[in-house]
Amino acid sequence: MSSLKLDRLDRESQDLVSETMTILDGWWDEQVGLIRQAPDDAPVPGPDAPHMVRESALYAIGLLMRNQPGDKARANRVINLVLDHQFDEPGQYYHGTFYRYPEEPHPPVRSLIWRDYDPNWREFIGNSLSIILSRFSDDLEPGLETRLDNALKLIIAGNLTRPLPANYTNIALMKAFMLVFAGDRFNNPEWIALGEALAEEIYALFDETGCFEEYNSPTYYGVDLKALGMWVTFSSSPRLRELGARMESLLWQDIARFYHAGMKNMSGPYDRSYGMDMRKYVTSVGISMRIGLGKELAALPDTNVAPENFQATHKNDLVSSMWAAAVGVRIPEEARAVFTSFSGERSVERLIQKSPQRIATAWLTEDLMLGAEDASASKPVWNQYHLATMHWRSTNNDVAWLKLMNFLPADARVEKNNLKIKSFVWHGLGGEERVFVFRAYTPDAPAGVTISPEQWQFPGLKVRVETNIEGPFVSRNGPFTEIRYEANHKDGGFHIFFNLTVEALPLS
Numbered sequence: 001m002s003s004l005k006l007d008r009l010d011r012e013s014q015d016l017v018s019e020t021m022t023i024l025d026g027w028w029d030e031q032v033g034l035i036r037q038a039p040d041d042a043p044v045p046g047p048d049a050p051h052m053v054r055e056s057a058l059y060a061i062g063l064l065m066r067n068q069p070g071d072k073a074r075a076n077r078v079i080n081l082v083l084d085h086q087f088d089e090p091g092q093y094y095h096g097t098f099y100r101y102p103e104e105p106h107p108p109v110r111s112l113i114w115r116d117y118d119p120n121w122r123e124f125i126g127n128s129l130s131i132i133l134s135r136f137s138d139d140l141e142p143g144l145e146t147r148l149d150n151a152l153k154l155i156i157a158g159n160l161t162r163p164l165p166a167n168y169t170n171i172a173l174m175k176a177f178m179l180v181f182a183g184d185r186f187n188n189p190e191w192i193a194l195g196e197a198l199a200e201e202i203y204a205l206f207d208e209t210g211c212f213e214e215y216n217s218p219t220y221y222g223v224d225l226k227a228l229g230m231w232v233t234f235s236s237s238p239r240l241r242e243l244g245a246r247m248e249s250l251l252w253q254d255i256a257r258f259y260h261a262g263m264k265n266m267s268g269p270y271d272r273s274y275g276m277d278m279r280k281y282v283t284s285v286g287i288s289m290r291i292g293l294g295k296e297l298a299a300l301p302d303t304n305v306a307p308e309n310f311q312a313t314h315k316n317d318l319v320s321s322m323w324a325a326a327v328g329v330r331i332p333e334e335a336r337a338v339f340t341s342f343s344g345e346r347s348v349e350r351l352i353q354k355s356p357q358r359i360a361t362a363w364l365t366e367d368l369m370l371g372a373e374d375a376s377a378s379k380p381v382w383n384q385y386h387l388a389t390m391h392w393r394s395t396n397n398d399v400a401w402l403k404l405m406n407f408l409p410a411d412a413r414v415e416k417n418n419l420k421i422k423s424f425v426w427h428g429l430g431g432e433e434r435v436f437v438f439r440a441y442t443p444d445a446p447a448g449v450t451i452s453p454e455q456w457q458f459p460g461l462k463v464r465v466e467t468n469i470e471g472p473f474v475s476r477n478g479p480f481t482e483i484r485y486e487a488n489h490k491d492g493g494f495h496i497f498f499n500l501t502v503e504a505l506p507l508s
Helices: 011-025 053-066 071-084 121-135 144-160 169-185 189-209 220-234 238-257 284-293 315-327 333-340
Strands: 346-353 358-364 368-374 388-393 399-406 410-415 418-425 435-441 455-458 461-467 470-477 480-486 494-504
Touching (some): 011 053, 011 315, 053 071, 053 121, 053 315, 071 144, 121 169, 121 220, 169 189, 169 220, 189 238, 189 346, 220 238, 220 284, 238 333, 238 346, 284 333, 368 494, 388 418, 388 461, 388 494, 399 410, 435 455
Antiparallel strands (some): 346 358, 368 410, 388 399, 410 418, 418 494, 455 461, 461 494, 470 480
16 A cells, blocks of 8 residues: 655655645644635635535545544544435435535435536546545444445435446546445456446547547546546556546647647637636646646645635635645656647647537647647537637736627637637527627736727737627726627528637837
């Protein structure tokens, strides 16, 4: 059993785990015995913030890694409380998963997935429990290892009843690991076979295009990396270790294709994203970069601060620092070079999926990058899907950005200096809003921002605009400018287009 104690980790992992734990200690609620959820608009949770079950399991791993006076006792307390919040109700869809928050109500008789419970907590928490059992069993109080084993059996019982497609990548990766891990631990060859079969199915899909379908997500690519790290580091299956290492290497290379080392950001498009600037919101990819590349190169908010000074959005994902440290980071050399310094102007085109065809395109220069996805009208509107994006250097060498927020399905493609967007008003659409909003962030608030029908001008960027719908209607809020276009008066059968030609501008 190799140790994951802090003094046995590499220097970057030691620093990140220590800094993360300092911040999370500020979220700890001694009375309840779990950490609270931190908001985006304040550095630390308020007294009414809900407590987090999944994230507390990772906090327990951090406590066991740090191993300072009182940490082991607190970790055992947290683990017991996490297990207290598991559902043991055979025949229910939520059997084996966990409460998301202790404060939420028990799922009703006619429970609805995502609204009343989250089945993915089985895999997320199950992976954390596997790390604890594999590396920290000697630190568990009497009887707790048996409780953990029982929890794993409930997790497997629950996830075996859930039809999970292999293209739901981050969860499928974790499920494959869990089946093999539990099968090996409880001497169940059938579970091992199921896990390896799911792994083969995941790999077959990946091998078609070299891509995961949940594409270019700064958050979920990071979860994929950590789940693959579980295959490579913790799995007893030679096949999982082999396939995991292969996909892990290729995934890092794909991240590098869209990465701009100078601006410390992945270019869009993003199939799922919670922000637009990886230097200012916490991403799971950024956490792995911190360990693999070091603090100076990583796209991650500064974590070497007191809890009350931690300025970032989506900050609860910081708990995955412990997961990243546990599985390690293995970046291939050809990708490492791209992450180290900007490698020059380039265009990127990636076939994500063959049917329906989905293609991601991007164009990166020293001072500007564009990203787009053409999904053949197959992708529904969703606030985490950003199909058309821009990033550019703005005042004080800061990063400005723009994203499309569309109310109708749309597709886009990028070429040099150009972003083309298309959409369609279909017959029978009814009274749904037919609106397109371009939301821009400029670090110096609206200073230097001028919007006209033919041209948008920002500090560092000029955009020439052609479209066939009404607008622009402009609103401003601090550093954000929203440029709104409407097709509400267009009848079914109308094709919408935007043709945006961009030019980076010198900054005084």
